[in-house]
Amino acid sequence: MAVKKNIGSNSISKIQSQRKRQPSVDELVTGIHKGDQSLLARAITLVESTQEAHQQKAYEIVEKCLSNAHDTLRIGITGVPGVGKSTFIESFGKMLTRLGKKVAVLAVDPSSTISKGSILGDKTRMQELVKDPKAFIRPSPSGDSLGGVARKTRESIILCEAAGYDIILVETVGVGQSETAVHSMVDFFLLLKLTGAGDELQGIKRGIVEMADAIVINKAEGNNIKRAQRAKSDFERALHLYPPKENNWTPKVLTCSSIERTGIAEIWEMIGEYHILNKKNGFFIRHRKDQNKFWFYQTVESLLKQQFYQDATIKEAITPLVQSVEKNTISPFRAAEKLLQVYRKRS
């Protein structure tokens, strides 16, 4: 408790001594609630750690940071590589901090490792935001599985919100199922697009357009403005064919130039409109509750499977069954039932 009292005074020697030893859960929680970026970063490191002891500590911290003050906004941003996500986040984030908002930028990129450098690792594209005291930028956690990365990012969102960040931007590349994961942890999902090069259809194909609350056509500058306008009309027409969203929101299509910083304020205005609508009709809170439940069941089932396939009895029994299934000497359904019988009967 003595340490806890001292944490307010930020003398260098104290910070150094804290860095040498692991700060306690209480120290970290207090630091986070005070908006201390370095303690927030250390807490996120615990969340990202695969060590059991760190995990337990991380859970305690997250638990103490959970809050029902729904005054934050989580925005997912996706788009294929090259669409200009980092530059967009730089422009958009700077505009938000200028409005007095505190902005945290996180990323979900299951393919990244710390050494290889994740999508946000290249901070040169966010030079201004990196230096902004109102912004907190954290690259994607490395992780073997999307599930792991998603969990870590979701817990990090909680910590950033506890540290006073109003707007959480979660960036993701269009790889595999990562958009779906990000879509399930944000309040608003924004799809960045370019004009031309078959990019329109490639997006539609993956079902991302269906998830998007807005499509923003980036790089609407110079010679590209006309094409961007045409792409806007195309998307607007295409979106009309989709069934209306549960919250009565009609997804919007906008254009912007991240480099010339045009159209950025309009995007924020549109998100504000969405936010007001959802607060009014109760969708905002219901949606967050549903997301909590989604991640609960998702995790339950992934842990359940993990436990099952790692069971020694199952490991032994599964190989001959899979072989028989492949050789077509047993029906897959019967083989599955047999395996479950083994599981039920194991001591």
Next chain:
Amino acid sequence: MAVKKNIGSNSISKIQSQRKRQPSVDELVTGIHKGDQSLLARAITLVESTQEAHQQKAYEIVEKCLSNAHDTLRIGITGVPGVGKSTFIESFGKMLTRLGKKVAVLAVDPSSTISKGSILGDKTRMQELVKDPKAFIRPSPSGDSLGGVARKTRESIILCEAAGYDIILVETVGVGQSETAVHSMVDFFLLLKLTGAGDELQGIKRGIVEMADAIVINKAEGNNIKRAQRAKSDFERALHLYPPKENNWTPKVLTCSSIERTGIAEIWEMIGEYHILNKKNGFFIRHRKDQNKFWFYQTVESLLKQQFYQDATIKEAITPLVQSVEKNTISPFRAAEKLLQVYRKRS
């Protein structure tokens, strides 16, 4: 064994006496291998039954009907209601029986019940095929879940093949995940489309186009021929944007009129081309093996979840945890771990 010897002679009195009592597994299997439609139908009824005793009998029958003679072809046919699936199957099926093929028509429609009438229940659209001795038509089994219906249909495919049917047509409506299920049980997946009315995009949206080995634009007749040709070009262009399929097959786009029976032979020719390619490059057998494994793991995991959620200890422990998750007083991930701990520790 005495009964088994007698089964060849088809006197009406014997069939009637068999109908009174349940035929044995051996009788059914022998009957199926002889191509007896009525015994095939009774075996499928056992497959579709939810009674435990019937289930066990069904498994034995299926096991005895499994075969590695890969000389059958399973074709999935999907399309939105109104696209003319039944009429197409009537034309396509008749052409096949005229070529000397034996054709079985099954359906996957999780929403159907026997009383409400399933998609194939309306046999009036297949008047000729229904009367054709070379054809066997079976409506979708009723079932509470897609998984259940899918399993029943897959087992029925095995039985039909054992009964000598060369071509198995599996019809499905574009509802929820039923296309994905059918796609996972056929060798060739055919998407029926109409021109106009926004139908093109609606198909793309659901990701069905990606699964299709061919798109057939139906009702290419009269005034519609020109529009069908235009739709064909549009789809061909769109398909070019998709990555090539694993088996090097480029999905084809064709037009046909089920009513005027034009373009039907070309579809069969195209499927034949696909079949030859896949037999040559080994994809056909590998694909069937992969499908067997897919259904094995699919069933294992669905049974595992079922067993978990029906466990008395879990039922008791899950309610307060879900409430805490909803109230945001516990992280969904930690709540999930707690539930799994309960499961591990139960006696």
